[in-house]
Amino acid sequence: MKDLKHLIYFESLLENADNELVKQAQADGQLALGYTCYHVPEALLNVGNCFSVRLRAPNTGSIDIATYYMSNYTCEYARALVERGIEGGYQFLDAMIGVDACSMMNRAMEHFDILKVNDKPNFFVTHCDIPYKITDYTLDSYVKQMRLRVLDRLTETFGVDTSDAAIREAVKVHNEVCSIISEMGEMRKADNPVITGYEFHVINLVSYTCPKKLILPYLRETLEELKKRKPDKVSPYRARVAIVGSEIDDPNLTKLIEGCGALVVSDRFCFGSTPGREVIELKDDEDALRQICLHVMEHSECARYIADEKVLQRRETSDRLAKEFKAEGIIYEQMKYCDYWGFERALVSHIMHDEYGWPVLSIDRLYNNGNSGQLRTRVQAFVESLEIKRIHKEEGK
Amino acid sequence: MAKKEKIQYPNPRFFRCKDEIDWKAQAENLKEVGGIFWDMLKETDWKKFREDRINDAKDDARRVKEEFNDFMALDKAGKVDRIVNGEKSLGRLYRKGAMATVRREWRGIKDTAYDFYEWTRMWGMLLMTFSKDLFPALNNLFWYRWMVSYFCCHSFMDKNTMGMRGSNLRMSHLLIYDIFRYVAENLVLNAKADKKNGNSGALNQITVLFDEMTMGQIMAGFPDLYGFPHQLLAMFLVSELDQLTCVPYIDAVESFGLPSDTCPVPSSECGALVLDALPHMGQCFLSSSMPCDGSTMASSYYGRRFPDTPVFHLCFPVRYLDEETVQMGADDIKACIKFIEDITGSKWNWDAYFTQIKRFNQETDYELQKWEVNKSAYPQLLGPCYELFRKWNYEMDGGADPRVLKTAEKVNKILMKAYENKEEAWPGKMKYRAIVWSCPAHYYANFSNWLANCWGVNVLVEMESLNFTKHLETEDKEEALRDLARLYERMVMRRHTNGGYQNVVDELWRQCEDWNAPMVIMYQNVACKNMATVQGILDDQGRQRGYDLIWVEHDLMDPRTVSRRTMRDKVSEYMRTVKKAEPVDPSLVEFEDEVCM
Numbered sequence: 001m002k003d004l005k006h007l008i009y010f011e012s013l014l015e016n017a018d019n020e021l022v023k024q025a026q027a028d029g030q031l032a033l034g035y036t037c038y039h040v041p042e043a044l045l046n047v048g049n050c051f052s053v054r055l056r057a058p059n060t061g062s063i064d065i066a067t068y069y070m071s072n073y074t075c076e077y078a079r080a081l082v083e084r085g086i087e088g089g090y091q092f093l094d095a096m097i098g099v100d101a102c103s104m105m106n107r108a109m110e111h112f113d114i115l116k117v118n119d120k121p122n123f124f125v126t127h128c129d130i131p132y133k134i135t136d137y138t139l140d141s142y143v144k145q146m147r148l149r150v151l152d153r154l155t156e157t158f159g160v161d162t163s164d165a166a167i168r169e170a171v172k173v174h175n176e177v178c179s180i181i182s183e184m185g186e187m188r189k190a191d192n193p194v195i196t197g198y199e200f201h202v203i204n205l206v207s208y209t210c211p212k213k214l215i216l217p218y219l220r221e222t223l224e225e226l227k228k229r230k231p232d233k234v235s236p237y238r239a240r241v242a243i244v245g246s247e248i249d250d251p252n253l254t255k256l257i258e259g260c261g262a263l264v265v266s267d268r269f270c271f272g273s274t275p276g277r278e279v280i281e282l283k284d285d286e287d288a289l290r291q292i293c294l295h296v297m298e299h300s301e302c303a304r305y306i307a308d309e310k311v312l313q314r315r316e317t318s319d320r321l322a323k324e325f326k327a328e329g330i331i332y333e334q335m336k337y338c339d340y341w342g343f344e345r346a347l348v349s350h351i352m353h354d355e356y357g358w359p360v361l362s363i364d365r366l367y368n369n370g371n372s373g374q375l376r377t378r379v380q381a382f383v384e385s386l387e388i389k390r391i392h393k394e395e396g397k
Numbered sequence: 398m399a400k401k402e403k404i405q406y407p408n409p410r411f412f413r414c415k416d417e418i419d420w421k422a423q424a425e426n427l428k429e430v431g432g433i434f435w436d437m438l439k440e441t442d443w444k445k446f447r448e449d450r451i452n453d454a455k456d457d458a459r460r461v462k463e464e465f466n467d468f469m470a471l472d473k474a475g476k477v478d479r480i481v482n483g484e485k486s487l488g489r490l491y492r493k494g495a496m497a498t499v500r501r502e503w504r505g506i507k508d509t510a511y512d513f514y515e516w517t518r519m520w521g522m523l524l525m526t527f528s529k530d531l532f533p534a535l536n537n538l539f540w541y542r543w544m545v546s547y548f549c550c551h552s553f554m555d556k557n558t559m560g561m562r563g564s565n566l567r568m569s570h571l572l573i574y575d576i577f578r579y580v581a582e583n584l585v586l587n588a589k590a591d592k593k594n595g596n597s598g599a600l601n602q603i604t605v606l607f608d609e610m611t612m613g614q615i616m617a618g619f620p621d622l623y624g625f626p627h628q629l630l631a632m633f634l635v636s637e638l639d640q641l642t643c644v645p646y647i648d649a650v651e652s653f654g655l656p657s658d659t660c661p662v663p664s665s666e667c668g669a670l671v672l673d674a675l676p677h678m679g680q681c682f683l684s685s686s687m688p689c690d691g692s693t694m695a696s697s698y699y700g701r702r703f704p705d706t707p708v709f710h711l712c713f714p715v716r717y718l719d720e721e722t723v724q725m726g727a728d729d730i731k732a733c734i735k736f737i738e739d740i741t742g743s744k745w746n747w748d749a750y751f752t753q754i755k756r757f758n759q760e761t762d763y764e765l766q767k768w769e770v771n772k773s774a775y776p777q778l779l780g781p782c783y784e785l786f787r788k789w790n791y792e793m794d795g796g797a798d799p800r801v802l803k804t805a806e807k808v809n810k811i812l813m814k815a816y817e818n819k820e821e822a823w824p825g826k827m828k829y830r831a832i833v834w835s836c837p838a839h840y841y842a843n844f845s846n847w848l849a850n851c852w853g854v855n856v857l858v859e860m861e862s863l864n865f866t867k868h869l870e871t872e873d874k875e876e877a878l879r880d881l882a883r884l885y886e887r888m889v890m891r892r893h894t895n896g897g898y899q900n901v902v903d904e905l906w907r908q909c910e911d912w913n914a915p916m917v918i919m920y921q922n923v924a925c926k927n928m929a930t931v932q933g934i935l936d937d938q939g940r941q942r943g944y945d946l947i948w949v950e951h952d953l954m955d956p957r958t959v960s961r962r963t964m965r966d967k968v969s970e971y972m973r974t975v976k977k978a979e980p981v982d983p984s985l986v987e988f989e990d991e992v993c994m
Contacts, residue, residue: 100715104926110898131714137724141721141725306712342656351701
């Protein structure tokens with residue numbers, strides 16, 4: 001296929017947290033709000049003159065100092081953020097919106113505070129309590145947390161307009177991004193898609209890490225380009241896989257998997273498009289904040305939700321996505337030391353195989369995995385097993 | 398004057414529930430167990446077994462001779478001291494490769510007599526309790542391997558009281574007796590209810606199970622229901638008695654695919670579920686999101702093993718100091734009460750609830766009195782029995798058993814008298830005042846005992862004891878629920894490891910000052926992410942403040958990762974190199990207890 005016009009530019013935007021567009025927005029007087037977790041409704045961080053930056057630590061090398069603070073058996077993503085913070089990589093942020101959703105991420109955010117990684121006078125780190133299940137009262141609490149710990153803090157500190165109207169305006173822009181990404185994502189359903197998993201991953205990541213209004217023109221143009229793009233006559237891939245699991249903000253992992261011959265057609269992981277790129281349908285006669293919070297709770301696929309219906313939802317979503325996107329197998333992945341996904345992966349990789357009938361590859365991985373030979377070998381073996389299954393199926397065995 | 402109502406605990410009706418044992422299933426199980434025993438017998442190297450017994454006998458003879466010679470070598474005053482105050486070299490009670498100590502400790506005439514009295518009292522209680530429904534209780538042995546470990550409960554008691562004398566010994570015995578009584582009664586009831594064993598339909602009808610570390614106080618409003626902590630006896634508590642109990646369960650779940658870096662508590666429980674090693678019982682299950690991420694996830698394994706048991710997920714806010722979150726916790730408790738009512742048909746009883754909580758409040762007062770004494774220059778109640786009691790009382794009993802209040806009264810009387818007399822909790826071993834921080838190793842429940850006996854390090858209090866001490870509301874119903882939420886949010890471990898680093902970092906320095914403890918035994922559970930993620934901060938700030946932070950790694954329920962010996966070595970190394978100290982009892986510096994229960 002012909003290369004996408006902006007792909008190299010998008011890749012360059014992912015080289016640094018404070019990329020060109022972030023700098024441009026800040027130069028225009030906008031406020032950069034860092035966050036990491038889907039439980040912080042992204043749209044809320046784009047109210048008024050704010051824009052959201054979902055934090056990554058690209059090109060992470062040594063994380064020795066963070067390891068001193070957080071030990072060597074904790075989430076590498078959390079440690080990479082702390083390390084980058086200590087190095088001064090998040091000095092550009094105006095505030096950090098943290099959630100107490102998993103202990104390691106929460107501690108990472110706390111280290112931003114304790115170690116004073118940002119010396120802007122008005123910089124603050126806020127911590128929100130996140131419920132574990134969906135009920136009226138947990139929704140009430142979630143809404144209250146977002147109002148008190150996020151929106152009110154923004155108003156008090158920076159005078160940001162966080163009114164219902166401002167929130168609705170932010171949702172409008174957010175929805176346009178989501179519509180574009182979703183439309184691109186749908187293209188992966190084709191037998192011979194015009195977009196690769198890697199390209200989609202890169203495009204989706206820039207939509208999380210760049211100011212929405214500044215990235216939108218590029219996204220619109222790329223969508224048009226994709227609509228006209230011609231796929232290769234024969235797909236170079238030997239199998240189609242869906243990925244399910246914890247945080248992946250490194251598109252090189254997708255590249256590695258695709259390099260082994262498995263086209264990644266579905267991305268149900270943190271920083272992926274499910275959840276995160278669903279359009280938020282707002283009713284006019286209800287409080288926008290409450291509707292957004294409910295949307296996040298309902299669409300969240302985080303293993304942290306322990307109520308039975310959410311446990312089932314996660315399995316059903318994996319199954320549905322794999323079917324809709326014509327995957328032949330599922331890769332269940334987990335960031336090493338992630339407790340939530342460690343337990344979830346171990347159990348559900350069995351369930352998806354035994355009860356849903358999916359071939360499953362179950363892996364735990366480091367934060368930066370693009371060059372892992374071990375992982376490559378495992379994916380190659382999985383691709384071969386999928387091919388063998390296909391041959392057997394074709395032969396009617 | 399109105400006649401005071403006598404409360405019987407546990408409700409005698411629970412024991413009277415009729416068993417409906419499936420004898421055919423028991424016969425099949427016995428056949429299977431018999432086969433396993435037969436295989437073991439066949440595979441036993443009898444020659445080696447015989448040699449080992451001969452070597453043991455020789456070793457015993459050598460030891461007796463050595464002890465005799467030691468005694469004879471003492472001068473008259475030394476001999477009198479040995480007879481009256483007991484032995485000093487406790488390391489000789491251990492033998493390499495032995496599962497138990499070689500003999501019981503000589504504590505001096507008076508204390509040995511008392512100790513023996515408590516030993517027989519414990520036996521009496523166990524026999525009486527088990528005889529309430531003997532067959533299922535003993536039959537548990539043939540269903541669950543963890544049950545075997547309970548047979549070393551007397552040895553556990555001995556280990557926990559090792560080196561103790563006088564009032565500390567008496568108080569420790571009283572406290573641990575209550576825990577054992579609770580365990581024995583619940584073992585009998587669990588065996589009765591277990592569908593594989595006693596299969597009592599009537600008991601199952603009124604049984605509500607709850608998760609690992611979910612506190613028992615919610616059952617206070619349901620006096621006609623039997624609340625049973627499902628994994629507590631099978632995993633959590635028994636792992637304190639026998640360091641090797643959880644190993645097969647951890648291995649099972651890791652073979653299943655669970656990463657080995659997860660906390661051994663939920664890992665063991667999930668392993669037990671994978672191997673079907675938990676009793677099949679109860680009308681419903683109260684799971685919880687506590688205390689940490691790993692425990693939260695264990696409930697999905699429960700759902701997998703017992704898909705037909707309705708589950709309520711108690712989910713409390715993590716940022717518990719934020720009063721804005723309290724109502725969500727209270728609402729969740731309300732929803733949980735309704736769930737129990739709907740499932741069991743029982744009705745929440747406010748009178749019963751308030752009665753129990755009043756007892757719990759009184760027990761909290763007694764606890765605070767203990768703290769005041771231990772904060773003073775003459776701490777009196779030290780050691781593992783007290784540490785275990787506090788956790789169990791706060792977490793599981795919660796005022797449910799009126800007999801525990803009587804024990805608390807009795808213990809505090811002894812405590813105050815000992816304080817007035819300025820007794821030494823560890824006679825001759827009061828050298829360093831220390832606090833234990835983070836969660837202790839289950840497989841080394843008597844570590845604080847070793848610290849005192851070997852190095853004279855007196856653990857005044859554990860982090861896990863320092864929980865909620867506010868009196869819970871006993872009049873206003875809405876506020877009572879909010880208080881109950883506050884209590885649950887501050888459960889053992891969670892109180893410190895959740896809700897912000899201040900609760901575990903700043904709090905430590907505050908407690909060190911409060912207890913006048915310049916030394917911290919800093920447990921480092923290698924799988925506890927909540928604690929691991931503050932280790933650098935603790936280290937930095939501890940150093941700045943000039944405290945002795947002795948980091949002791951462990952793996953909670955898996956002694957293979959960090960052995961007891963390695964834990965001891967960490968302390969000994971610090972004491973020798975940093976404190977330039979000499980051990981109080983050199984025989985305890987080096988000894989082997991790798992397989993000792």
